[in-house]
Amino acid sequence: QVQLVESGGGLVQSGGSLRLSCAASGSIFSIYSMDWYRQAPGKQRELVASKLIGGSANYADSVKGRFTISMDNAKNTVYLQMNSLKPEDTAVYYCKGFVRGLGSPGRDYWGQGTQVTVSS
16 A cells, blocks of 8 residues: 655644655555645544646645745655644644555545644
């Protein structure tokens, strides 16, 4: 099975920055897209940023100008650089990849989630 492993979450003050990482491992044939989602308590899961590998990136209106998604294709790792963090950014952040494994069709894989807490 393909596995996505996240790191970089933590506690930060309002206005601070964090960089989340999500590394894909396993029997990977190709990665086609990578996304970041977040879910705060009592709220629905929200798409924060998406990246077509070799293509464009898109962002939720709430994070435009503050967050940047990027991909290191050689390392099979996607990053979410988060600047000017606000308390409303507090959530569990998940990465999702559309990945084709060896001998398998493409499908979605999810990371375990990492907590981001922004204090005021």
